Every structure is written in C-alpha cells, then in structure tokens.
Amino acid sequence: MTGGYRQQPGGAGPTTRKDGKRVAGKQAFPPPGSGGSDPVMKPRDLDFIPESVGGKEPQPAGSHIHDRARTGTTVGKEIPLVDSNAKVTGQAWYGDDVRLPNEIIGKILRSPHHYARIKSIDTTRVEALPGVIAVATGEDSPHRFGVLPVTKDEHAMAVEKVRHVGDLVACVAAIDEATAMAALNLFDIEWEILEPVFDPKKGLEDTDEPIHWRGKYHLARTNVQKRVFQEFGDRSLVETPHAESHGKWSMAGVHHGFTEPHAVVAHWDPNGRLQLYTPQQVPHYTHRALSTVLDVPMHQINVIRTFVGGGFGGKSDPFPHEMCAAMLSRKSGRPVRITFDREEVYWINRGRHPSHIEVKMSADEDARISGFDIDALIDGGGFASFGHVTSYYNGVLATAPYELGSFHYTGARVWTNKPASGAMRGHGAVNTRCAVEVGLDEMAETMQVDPIDLRLANLLPPHSRTITGFRITSNGMRQALEQVREGSNWDTKFRQLPLGKGIGIGCGFFISGSGLPIHWDPNRFPHATVHIQVDMDGGVTVHTGAADIGQGSTTAVAQVIAEVLALPIEMIHVRSHESDTSPVDLGSYSSRVTFMNANAAIRAALEIRDKILNAAWEILGYHPDNLVLNDRRIYYKHDPAIGVSYLKALHKAQEDKGSLIASGAYRSPPMGGVHKGAAAGLAPAYSFSSYVAEVDVDVETGIIRCTNVWAAHDCGKALNPLAVKGQIIGSCHMGLGQVLSEQMVYGRTGHLQNANLLDYKIPSVHEMPHVEPIIIESSDPEGPFGAKEAGEGPLLPILPAVVNAVYDAIGIRLRTLPLTPDVVFKGIERAIRKLKIDDPCDLPSPRLEHGPLQAKLVARATEHNVRDRARQRTEDTSPYVNGVLFGFDPNIPLEDQVEGWRTATEPDPEQLAALGLAGRAWLKKEQRQMGGEN
Amino acid sequence: MVGSEYVEMIPSPDKTIWSAEVNGSAVDVLAPSNAILLDVLRNQVGTLGVKRGCDLGTCGCCTVMIDGSPRLSCLCLAGQVQGTSIITVEGLSEGAHLAPIQSCFSKHGGSQCGFCTPGFLISAQALLNENDAPTHQEIACAIEGNLCRCTGYQQIIDSIQAAASIHRGETMPDAPASDPHPDPHPSGPEEPNMPPGHAR
C-alpha cells in the first residue's frame, strides 16, 4: 500500500450508541476526502444493492449484467429531477425566454385557403412599411425537408401550393410584434383555389390535383401517401372460428396539447454561424434539415435546445418556422424571435392521426386467438411527417403480447388538406390497441370467460418472438395483469356492478427505442453516444445530445453515472443543450432515451470507473476485484479501513493527462426478419402494461366519469420510481383525454373549429381519476440496470380499459372516440329503442356466467405462469416463437411445418376484393407500373 | 395569424408610466396604455418566469399573485393593476432558499416539463396563504384553472399537501438540500497523508 492509509474506525460520526457504548462494525469512515459538505462517507445502501452482488434488493426477475456496477447510490431511489430547481424558481429558459440583444420579432403569414396554388406574391408594400426589417417567402429556399429521409415533402414556406389552412406562406421580421402583425396584412397574393380533400376515404380516390406528387412512385392519382400489407400465419385457422369479434371504429385526431407553444430564436452570428435556440425533442433532425434548407454545412450551425415545455412527439419534426427564423436572421443580421400563439400550435399540429379502424378477431375452441385482422385508414393531413412509420405501427405494434394463429394487416395513410398528423405519445399504437383490446373483451364475453384469464392464457412468454418477428426479451405482462386484478378487486366487481358503474381492462405493448436509427446504418454508427469528463476537482461533466423534454432524461443519465461512480448526484453535471458540445444523438422519440442513452452513459462511466480503480490499485495494492466503490471513497472489500478517497485516486489516474475522459456508445443488437417493413417496430426491448379502469356513466346524460385507475407498467427497472409514477399518471391523463373529451373538430367546410384550449378539452384536475401506479420490474437483460421505457407505453391501456368499463356499466359497445356525452347518449338511445324500453335507467347491465372454457383457461394460465417464470429467470433458454401454442416446433421454420403458413407483404390478386377500407389502396397501381411518369 | 385581409390597426396607443410593486421592489416602466400585464411582466419587467401558454385565459401558465390573490396576467390590462403588489414565481423564494411549495414541487414530482409550474406554484401558494390544511377537493378547486399536460395533477396535489404540512409546522422543510444550489463542493477535508501501512 503506497500512499493509501489505514484508518481506525470511528474517527467521526455516530460511532456511539444511545447508551454511550461503541457500535461494533458499524462505524463511519471519515474523512472521505472528497465531495460536499458531508465529510463522512455514507454507509453502503444495501437496500439498493441487488441480492446477486451481496445486497438486499430482491431480484424476482433474476440478476442483470449491470448488477456489479450497482453501488446503491441513486438507482431505484425516488429523487427529484436534476433540473427541477430551475423549473420551480422560474429560471428554466424555454423557447420564448431566450432574449438576445438587439432582437427583432418574426411573424408568419399563414394560408387562409385549404388548398390553393400561389400564382404570385408581391411584397413591395410589406417592405415599404417602416419598421419591417426582413421578409422571406417560399422563393428563398426551394429545398425540401422532412423528418424521414424517405418522405421529404415540406418546404420552409409554400413553394407552389398551400396544402391546408395555416400552411406557411411568407414571413416577416420587424422591430416589434405590432409592426410585424401589421406587415402581414400587406402581402399581395394571387391565389388559384383548388378543390380540397378532407375525408380520408376520398383520399383513396383519384383526383386531378393530388396534394403531393411522388413521380413514378405515386399511387395512380390518389392521395395515398403510404400503403401497407402484411400477412403472417395460417389463414385456415380463421375459417372455423369458435368466437368472433368485429368492430369498426372511428377515432378523432388529437393534439399533444403541450403547454409551451412553439418558439424559436435564430441568430446568425458575426462569424457566419447560425445559432438556433429551439424547444426541440430532436435537435439533430432540425440540425440536418436546417443544413439542407439553408444550404449551409452542419458544422456552421449550432442548435441549442432550450428547456422544452412538453413535447409528447409534437416537437420532434424539424419545423418550417425554424427555417423561417433562420432565413430572416440571415437577411437582417439580427437575432429573430418567433413565438407561436396557441392557434398556430394547432396549425402545425403533428398530433395523432384521425383513424378509421376495422378489427376482426376470432378464437378457436381452445380460446386461442386464431385470427387477428386489422385495417387502418389514417388521415395524414397535408404532409408526411412520421406517417411512413405510423402506417406500419398501426398494425405491427398491436399483435404482442398475444400469441396469434394469424395476423393480417392492411393500412393506408392519405394526405388531406388539413394540418399534418404525426407522432404523438404512443405513436401509431394507441388507436389500434384500443380496438384490439375491446375486441378481446367482446370475444371473452361470447366465450363466457373472464377477459383477464383470456389474456393470461394467450400471452407470449419472456424471451420469445412475436408473429411479425419482433424479439421479446423481458416481459412483465403477466405480473401486470395479476397485480391490477388484485389491486382493483376485479373478481368481486367485474360484471357484478349495478347499472352505470363499470370496470374494464386493457393492455399495452410498446417499443423501447427504435431498432433502426433513421439516418444511418446501426452497424456503422451507434444509436447513442455519451462523453464523460472528470476534472481535477472531481466534478463529472457529461455531454449528451439526449433531449430532456420534461420526462427526466437528463436525470436518468446523471443517475446512472452517479450510480456507477458512487458519487452524489450533485457532482454530475449534464450538458445536453448544444449541438456544438454534445455528441450526435437522435433525440427524444420512440421512447429511446433511457434505454439507449443511459446504456451509453453506463459504458462511459464504467471506463472512468476502471481507470479510477486501477489508480486505487496502485495506491492500495489490492486488485480492483477486491475494491469497493462507495460514496467518494474506495476501500478494500475485506477491511473497509483500508482505503483511499475518490479524489486521491482520481488525481493518480489523471497524472498523465490532467483530466479523465471517456466515451460510451450504444448500438442495438442485430434483429428482425427480412420481409418488407420488418424494421418497423423493431426495438431492443418492449414495455408492457395493463390497466383496470372504473367508470361511472350517467345513463340519462351520457356523461362518463373515470373514477379509479389501477395502472401497472413493466418498465424493466424503475431507475427513478418517482419519475416513472409521474409518467404513468401523466400518460393516464393524456389517454383519458383522448378517450373522453379531446378531439380536433373539423367542420363541414373542413375548417378546424377548436384551435384553442377552451374548445379542445384537455382534462382538468376535476376530471382526473385517482390513479394507482404499479411498477413492474422485469429486469431487461439489455436495458440500463434493467430499465425499459416508461413514457409512452403507459398511455395505451387506458383507452380500451375505459371503453370496456363503459360496456360493463351500460352494456353498450361504443366505437367512436372520444366518448363525449353525445356519442354515449346516442348509443343509449339506440339501445333503448332496440330493447323497447322507455327509461334508460332500465337498461340491463351485462352479467357473466362462466362457461366451460373458463376452467380450461385458468388451467392453461397457471401452466404458463410456471413456464414464464422459468424463462424470465433464464432457467429455461429454449427458443420460443409465436405458434408454439398452436402446436408448432420452434426449432423449425413455421413455413416448413404447415402448408398454409404464409408471410406476405403484398396481397394476392384473389385477396384484393376482400380487403377493407385501407386495403382499397391496393387496388391502385403505382405510376411506374402504369407506364406513367418516370 | 391566418388570412391576408387588411384589418385597420388601432392607432398606436399612448405610452404611460406603469408602476407597481413586483416581487417586493418598486417598478416603473413606460408601457402602452393598452398593454397586457403578461407582456409588461415578460418584456419590460423581465420576470420571464411568468409563462405564456395561450393568451386566452385557458391554461393558467401566466398566473401571478396580485395583492394576494391569483390572477391570469394574460387577461389583465396592466393599467388595471397599477400600483398593486404583484408576486411572480421569482418572488416565492427567499434569496437562494426555496419556499416550501417550491421544494415540495421539486421533491414530489409536481414539475415535469416545468412550463406550467410557475402558474401552479402561484395558485398553490395563494391557497396555502389562506388555508394551511386544504382538503383534496379544496386543492383541486384552487388549481382548476391551471392546465398541466405532463403530471396528470396527482403529484402536484401531493406536492401541495406536503407543502401545507410544512406550513402547519408538522414537517420540517428540507434544509439546504433543497436550495437551488446544494453544496456539491467536492474538495472536502484534506486526506490525511499517512505513511503506507500505518494506522492513524
């Protein structure tokens, strides 16, 4: 031991008992020599150190590779968000809070027409207005951009046509807001009005003037942006159903409703570099798009992410107003600030797609789900946005967690002359999930079984493969179902409550990070990179591009690093705002941040830890395997008195370079099938959730009140249970809005009628039920300390849970969302007319008499429970693929075992006639097949 | 703004001196006589903690305390509150020490993205000033005008209840740990320099 010290226990701290005697073996070891006002090393928090490495934290789901990096410092503890003090003091700076010296104000001229060609724009009068400093129109940038490289169909401002009311036409910057507003009135524009399309069904037909034109890939002359066909499995199973469910849904579009309206500040600095401040979830896409649109290399642009006042997917596209601000700033040489008013927020939209969904399901005599057909026609509005992906997600994310005999999906996304739809929390999975879960409920009713048991007996186990080829790793679905059943006293309530009171179940399944980065090949470039730098004073600076949008990603990254290095979280400083200083990161979408960034951060932190431990080895003479890292001190495992302070070891490690730097990266393992669209929905892990909701329905008015929700979500490992619970409750709130009150209302003339927060009804505190968040920890083998996503998945189950509960309450299946009182009341009226009763209070409540299948299901579920537990704890590592429940051998390709097993991504000609609404898109041919334009 | 039809603008209003007490200090600014309080606070007084979420009185992000009662500053002409005492979120903390309501929001998850937080803090503080033992229902009524899209309100209510119990003196506020800048100074006491292998 050179330079270390042997320390007698009991230097300071509480070394005596109340009765004055010394406490044996429980002494504090001062001084740790580094870190904060507390000079005493905290004891190891064994409650937060896993059993497998000698702690007391139970691990029902088995051990994890990151266990040995656990130090009991922060992971698993409820800690406040690291930036919350800035938020509660009003010091957090959001988009509109960036005030640069000499700024001018930009305003955007928006289209008053649904669909029109711009014949000319005359800006002379605008430029002549005193106080106007710069003007820009579509002519200033002809370059297209879009969030997905395959569908770039946006311009900074309309180049040829405007595609919806509110589409950007021109912009102006002036000395103050009033002047800029006045200037907007002075544009002289000649329009040629075109025939707009609002109904997505019409979008499937040929028109004279499709909203966009994709050349040889354009589908005839329709407005179809994307069509999808997928078929897996054995269709013969569907022919002899034992029970069936068939539902046609119509779901309104909803908006994210984040509280912060979009805002941007652009400053073209004297060195010719663009500094762009924007509340973005995905600063990197904006960075790329800016570079294209402005024709400036990326390194000449610095995108600075401000605090983001809520995103939920609505701030993840590169936005045209960001380009506008940059252009105005380039022209004027002054910083330009553009802030949206609430109405403009709805014009830019990117909310959930208005959808027409048809779901047909069937079950065989063993209550196995043999048929699973989805048809989803989604209304994309004026631009593609994320729609290409949404078109797939509507189908492929609905299959799991169930084992299916066959899966058939047709989807189409059409352009209409409305504000563009895009990605919103639960991207693409929410609407079909609702339809599917309600379908299951209906089948359970026909088969006279409990819907929870029906689900429990049809779940895919952990470490298995779904019908579309997704690799499922950890899977806490079963526990989630069991816990909500228990928590809600399901068995004493379901189908037993009086009229007007109901209880319902719903499940969810969501990706935790998308397996393919949009912009590059994962084999050549990782998904996420994190840099860590430790200075002489021991502070740790972390550079990451992860965008904290309120979900707490900064906190998660800080937490995992604090955990590995056993440092107080106050010593970790995360720098994530500027693209100049952070490594490239794809941003906050697809629930990827915790999984991918925290994984990268752990890797970087482990590298730092190894260097520090090696230094401690040199000082103490004990091999790192025998050293323990704890609160700012490193000591010999078998004699805690022998140790060295973190700072001292650090200085030793820094002797060569003066600072300690490490970089960590994460890339997802290779996975997925080879069929077209196989990459959509692939993720390194999936989250599972299950909710039970209780509702009160007033049969005389149709008003629904959700009173209680038991919400179980499998997030792998709750890095910060406080934040996870916050996400679960917040998701409930957002989903409840969609199922009960929120909708974007387009009137008969196609005009958006409720572009404000008064008429767009987000639940207030009074509409919020009591939510009981239940965290399920299935310890994902690849997640950071076992964690998976918790931000989007928890939204899915609330919709079907409420819809099913409403059925339980009044015995009426409603398939129009949101379930506003008028929708419910119409349903009630229809029902009482059909039943020939006068008073809605006489409506019969549904009751359940268990049929013969029930016992069979319970037995199967019990059997599967044992199977799942063994697989979860990797006691059983045999392969399992969707189909085993139907008697297939998982070791042989299914196609080789049964003749009818099929995988197809295009319909057979004879199937065409039978396809649903969206399937009709397959009746059309692409231009290149028609010998048209090439 | 949608549309390009010409709308005659109101002629520029006169500017007058607007004075009030904002967060304890007297403020005098030159503002147009029709100025909205929210604009004056954000653009002229510089209290950017007051947020603009809608400008229509529908979100509550702009809530400030005027002579002790919470008001929406976007629906309030500056001239109407001439000479009053205004408290914004910046005025809640005492120097660097957070008010109980602030530290509770931080500790109990009352703030996620944080954009709605200033409004909630003011509404909640106004409630606590009058009633330090509010029921769930009373809290709900106090914050019904505030919209939060992230938290689903539950943890906000928890936070307010925790703050109420501090106000009642039932729980102690977390001491320095909840300061805006908890002391993370890493260079603690010196490491003793012991010859190797020797006990201290």
Ligand code: FES
């Ligand atoms: S900005 Fe005042 S209530 Fe929304």
Ligand code: FES
């Ligand atoms: S914390 Fe984001 S809106 Fe309330």
